[in-house]
Amino acid sequence: MSVLAFTENWDGKFKKISFELVSYAHQLAAQMNTNAVVVSIGNVPEEELKKLGHYGASKIVRVEDNRISGLINKAFTAIIAQVAEKEGADVVVFSHNFTGKALAPRVAVRLRAGMASGVNALPDSLDPFVVKKGVFTGKAIGHITIKSAKKVLTLFPNSVEAIEADENAVIETFTPQLSDAHFATKVLEVKKVTDKVLLTDAEVVVSGGRGMKGADKWAPLEELAGLLGAAIACTRPVSDEGWRPHGEHVGQTGKIVAPNVYLAFGISGAIQHLGGISASKHIIAVNTDKDAPIFEAAEYGIVGDVQQVLPKLIEAVREAKKQ
Amino acid sequence: MKILICLSNVPDTTTKIKFTGDNTQFDAAGVQWIINPWDELALTRALEIKETSGTTIEKVTVLTVGKADTEPTLRKALAIGADDAVRIDAEPKDAYQVAAQITGFVKEQPYDIILCGIESSDYNGSTVGGMLAEFLDSPSVSSVSGLFLENGQIRLNREIDGGQEVLETMIPFVAIVQKGIAKEPRIPSMRGIMMARSKPLTVKPAVAADELTGFTAFELPPPHAKCKMIDAENVGELVKVFRNELKII
Missing domain, CATH: 3.40.50.620 (HUPs)
Known part of the structure; x- marks a missing residue:
């Protein structure tokens, strides 16, 4: 036995x-x-x-x-x-x-x-x-x-x-x-990223939705993820648009994650996305629409534009880390 | 070459989930049924390969294990472009029993490429494809996000935790596919819907197979506490939460 x-x-x-x-x-x-x-x-x-x-x-x-x-x-x-x-x-x-x-x-x-x-x-x-x-x-x-x-x-x-x-x-x-x-199967090539935090293994996940507004606007989110030692995730429309790779898609048809903290930026909270994050212990959301369903799943929320909130948050985290 | 796609008939992904019989049964009242999203992507990719590889692909078959009420889902797959459909007349009980049913059929009518979705959106098992491969003693490649047929050779891309691999495999094989295998699922055209009516849908009797597991109870997650709002001008408050409550900095 x-x-x-x-x-x-x-x-x-x-x-x-x-x-x-x-x-x-x-x-x-x-x-x-x-x-x-x-x-x-x-x-x-x-x-x-x-x-x-x-x-x-x-x-x-x-x-x-x-x-x-x-x-x-x-x-x-x-x-x-x-x-x-x-x-x-x-x-x-x-x-x-x-x-x-x-x-x-x-x-x-x-x-x-x-x-x-x-x-x-x-x-x-x-x-x-x-x-x-x-x-x-x-x-x-x-x-x-x-x-x-x-x-x-x-x-x-x-x-x-x-x-x-x-x-x-x-x-x-x-x-x-x-x-x-x-x-009978042979692996011809392996492209492993070993220095990155695995999305499904991460304690903290920083995620962006359509509110990020474009493929070229992710630098602040990446910066915040770096500061928090977090993995990066996104919603289905974001990966479908090609703003981020499919491997980062969290939700019904993507990955299901259960981090300690899930930070949602510019994510309205479609039912398919919420399914993928519902096992997270703490959800924090930033979104322009105060009635967005993400706030029903979140524990803390900020109503605001991610383009303005993110730089301030990065600055505040950086300051806090110095102390 | 022949391609088989194993389809699961699942509730629409926007369904509000409810249970009956003192929370022992899924409440199917008023539910819209769809092709499991990953299976639909697998079908789309199979059709793309068939269309771009000349006469290499003889036919694309879709199969489900289920009673007569699953036939509209098979008809939809025919409308999308599958050549024929098979329904194995058994109530699906668990992955082991379902995989055994499909095995019975494939042993009788072999296929070169078998595609299964990585999971079904109802019970999230991620199990049938792998079990089928083992029953058939076939190679399997899982979490496949790319499938290519070039000069009769199979190439696959597979997602791994923290990267991607490129593989080749012998035929026959089972590919367990996930997002990325096809960009968007195909939508049936009016012509497709008309043609689907006359395409063959064969009903096969169930084979003897045991189920080894069963759901005995369900529960819904507890309701959330109300969201605490922080002013956008005062992100420092959130950083305090990060530090004192969540301890992530």
């Missing part, structure tokens, strides 16, 4: 999302009177792997295979399923990000496990196994029951805290059984 967590790495390093996942696995394992095991694929230095122990992993299974470059779904699935079998995992947990969404359903089929995706808390109960997740893109919460013996979960980023737990993690190396058929 065990809870197995798959932790993705970024050029050999873990991010907050990885520690949250390990902490979740550790707390779930404690409820189930078992241990949390982590599987890590690719080259990660030993000292980095050891960090996972500080969040409750009791064992880390390291898999290195020189054929692996980038995410190859079939190969990663086979590796995780083999480790799950070896460790007798009852529950396998992934982050609910691009990589987790790619792998978790495949692993679920392999293990004949029922899957709950985007869960945002520890289970309501273990028998029956019931867990909460957002449904209808943030407009409601569903309690999903998993009936199968084995279970696969994906954990929504920023929904649980990474709690430190002093486990002395054992690191072992595992050699998976892989054939060429597992490598």
Whole structure:
């Protein structure tokens, strides 16, 4: 028996999302009177792997295979399923990000496990196994029951805290059984931005809507994001107009985010956008229209033009940071 | 080559969400049903590829797992330009059971390219495409934001957290697509709507498949407290909130 967590790495390093996942696995394992095991694929230095122990992993299974470059779904699935079998995992947990969404359903089929995706808390109960997740893109919460013996979960980023737990993690190396058929896809090129805050991982998100008035008017927003260590997001019209890249679109058909603080500039708050941000802990909005729906979702609001408010806000933040 | 697009029939994205039966069932009364937005983008891209690659693409099929009430959604997909439609006559219960239904059909009638949306806007599962690929033992590429067919070779762009990748894959494969795959979903033309009436819509019997999960209860998020307004001339107040309350500076 065990809870197995798959932790993705970024050029050999873990991010907050990885520690949250390990902490979740550790707390779930404690409820189930078992241990949390982590599987890590690719080259990660030993000292980095050891960090996972500080969040409750009791064992880390390291898999290195020189054929692996980038995410190859079939190969990663086979590796995780083999480790799950070896460790007798009852529950396998992934982050609910691009990589987790790619792998978790495949692993679920392999293990004949029922899957709950985007869960945002520890289970309501273990028998029956019931867990909460957002449904209808943030407009409601569903309690999903998993009936199968084995279970696969994906954990929504920023929904649980990474709690430190002093486990002395054992690191072992595992050699998976892989054939060429597992490598039917090939990553030809990777364009990774490693110095930027990931939108789904960010504590603070600074976001702009149509009220930003054009593609060339984002410098102040970028400046504020820099000052706050925030990720940048935008609304659908903004990405559709090509003012900002699609990867920054937050809302129904874009990303769903759950930061601690979401700052909305020039966003009126269409229902599709609100769905994508409703899990944010604090929403702050600046908009010219005092009746804009964004103010119904916001905790603090300023009625004003972003072109005038932003420079003042940047100045005030800069001053405050000096103190 | 043949392309299959798996469609999900979902409530319009502006629907006010309500539940019935003591919050155990989604209240479908008065709901407008649409093609799941990502699936609609996948269909649009499939048609673009078909039109720009000569005779390479033999046909574009759309498929849904659902009862007869999902047929208007399939007809809409035919009106947009799909060549034929398949409905697997099963009540969709969970991703595992739905993926098993699609697997049954694909094993009988193979496709070279299978496209699924990255999630459905109702239960936000992000699950069926990946499960289908594993059932079929096919390669899968997920979060695909670009799909290109050049000289019979497939190229894909994939979004990753903090970047983008370019991939190639063998055929057959499953692509799980997201925003960016097509610019705007196509809207059916009057001619398309007329033609859709005579295009084939085949109903296939369900295969035996278990569901492994089920929703037992729903709740709506608690109402928000009233927004506290700060004067635009006094942004310093907001900075105080940043520092003292939110602790972000």
